[in-house]
Amino acid sequence: MCTGIRFTDPEGNLYFGRNLDWTVGYGQEVLVTQRGFTHPDFMEGKVPTRYAVIGMAIAPEGCPLYLDVMNEEGLAVAGLNFPGYAQYADAPEDGKVNMPAYAFPFYLASQCKTVDEAEEALKDIVILNQAPSDQYEVALLHWFIADKNRSIVVEYQADGMHVYHDELDVLANQPTFAYHRENVRSYLACTPDFPADAHWREATLSPYGSGAGMRGIPGDYYSPSRFVRAAYLNANYPAQEGEEANVSRLFHTLGGVAMALGAAKVSDGDYEYTLYTSCYSGRTRTYYYNTYENPAIRAYPLDSVPLDGGVVVKVPATL
Structure with a gap:
């Protein structure tokens, strides 16, 4: 399972991030795919990347499979688990841009500059029910797509592709985004404000301290609960100035929905x-x-490696 958020600083710069929650890793690492790379799994390898991208990925046989990816222009895409709802096309469609789900984030980030461009590109895309190899299963996902101006959610189901405008700038897992958006309305009375004293008959009752206005915000790891909690924290975190403070904001916000080992089992135990x-x-x-x-x-830093060259490269950490 996973949770993602987006926000901008007072200068309009994008900050985008996600928790990846699961039982085991995949050997993922931070990779840059340079401009000019051709991905063999869409358009028969004939479409070179327009924009350099960076993100968390695995690269079986040198072909990047991004879990989350961002490009040099500031478009970001993350795939979040969506089992029980995601359903992809069984066969390509003539005249469409056909691609497997694992190539979809990379395609958008490497070809589109903004969410507006990505949303336009979605009109021609068909997502195929195809695994990257016999070693992996088809990942059943929905996608969180953002730039400095807005975010959208893409869900591919039995009746086709659905695109939602995400004013909350948050995504979790199943059920659908439409459900999550409606469910948040159950928590409209929650507030960060310090509660006033209450008067019950002759008694004046004072709060123990701060946080009483949050009562009702769910604290479990269930997907609808994480969505509500992330939306509340993202909406109420005070605006910050500067890189360090905003990176801290994002990690603290996602820390509020991070999953601790031992608290939640999946179906296999x-x-x-x-x-x-x-x-x-x-x-x-x-x-x-x-x-x-x-x-x-x-x-x-994306700019710590050359952005032209048409290959996939590892990025050195600076901290």
Whole structure:
């Protein structure tokens, strides 16, 4: 399972990040795909990347499979688990841009400059029910797509593609985004304000301290609960100035929905927990992340490697 958020600083710079929650990692690492790379799994390898991208990925046989990815222009895409709802096309459609789900984030980030461009491109895309190899299963996902101006959610189901405008700038897992958006209305009375004294008959009752206005915000790890909690924290976190403060804001906000080992099992009995948390700063074009085992935040500037060359490269950490 996963949770993602987006916000901008007072200068309008994008900050985008996600928790990746699961029972086991995949050997993922921070990779840059340079301009000019051709991905063999869409358009028969004939469409070179327009924009360099950075993100968390695995690269079986040298072909990047991004879990979350951001480009040099500030468009970000993350795939979040969506089992029970995601359903992809069984066969290509003539005249469409056909691609497997695992290539979809990379395609958008490498070809589109903004959410507006991505939304236009979605009109021609068909997502195929195809795994990257026999080693992996088809990932059943929906996608969180953002730039400095707005975010959208893309869900591909039995009746086709659905695109939602995400004013809350948050995404979790199943059920659908439409459900999550409606469910938030049940928590409209929650507030960060310090409660006033209450008068019950002759008694004046004072609060124990801060936080009483949050009562009702769910604290469990269930997907609808994480969505509500992330939306509340993202909406109420005070605006911050500067890179360090805004990166801190994102990690603290996602820390509010991070999963601790031992609290939640999946159906096969393994524990799910937050493998890593990532953050992309559009201000400095830097990808940050930490892991469950190592909470120290490491920084990977996109501009620390050449952006032209048509190959996939590893990025050195600066922290």
